[in-house]
């Protein structure tokens with residue numbers, strides 16, 4: 001937003017999402033309709049997110065032959081204040097556990113050529129997941145490794161996907177229906193293996209009444225145009241959240257500082273994470289309040305000299321905002 005900035009250059013360099021021009025737009029990147037295995041019509045899915053205050057969604061039906069390889073047309077449901085990004089959850093190949101790959105591709109052209117993925121079971125001779133990812137990225141998409149914990153993904157599996165932009169750090173549908181929402185473990189191992197990935201939270205909603213509105217991204221962009229949103233996602237100009245609303249973030253040699261809106265549940269703590277067991281925590285009784293906002297500072301501690309670090313701001317109900325990883 002364009003309100004007064006609380007932090008200054010003395011607090012260090014602005015972190016990427018906060019340094020970018022424009023304003024934050026809230027969106028869900030992973031959603032299903034009845035064009036694949038979701039419950040509702042695409043129009044109804046868009047209407048529900050719009051009514052909930054989202055600025056955009058990507059409707060990402062399963063891109064398999066059984067559903068006619070849908071890249072669901074959501075263009076009719078765009079308004080001046082709400083947009084949609086074309087995309088799909090794409091599938092191919094086989095993970096080490098013998099199951100089909102799931103990859104989230106946001107910003108696909110409607111004519112994107114299908115892989116050979118007739119159903120949810122792997123078939124011989126299919127395109128590799130790495131190849132399909134490269135093709136989706138070349139076609140302009142933002143690609144995330146979907147729900148690694150739900151998939152039972154191994155690090156070796158994930159390291160094959162060399163063109164992906166992100167990992168789903170939290171998948172709300174997987175939290176609801178299998179209690180396996182986590183992407184932090186896989187993301188951190190990939191970062192420690194040199195992969196410069198960002199961290200998105202998604203709904204993966206199939207039935208809006210049960211599994212929606214739990215994880216989203218706030219994308220910093222100069223406009224709500226779908227192309228601008230996808231470019232910002234590809235560039236890492238975003239953060240992920242389940243609740244906390246961030247307005248600023250800066251880092252210097254000693255300290256990381258986040259500014260959050262005071263709306264919503266009170267904050268509990270700010271945590272830093274780096275490679276291996278490196279971490280640090282600051283509790284909310286050390287935060288200050290300025291201009292009606294929460295200023296959360298944390299000394300870098302064990303993360304002072306690490307190649308990468310990232311931060312989670314956590315409220316008293318356990319809801320998080322996750323910064324993208326910062327590389328030094």
Ligand SMILES: [Zn+2]
Pocket residue numbers: 089102146147
């Ligand atoms: Zn999936």
Ligand SMILES: [Zn+2]
Pocket residue numbers: 030031032089204
């Ligand atoms: Zn999905």
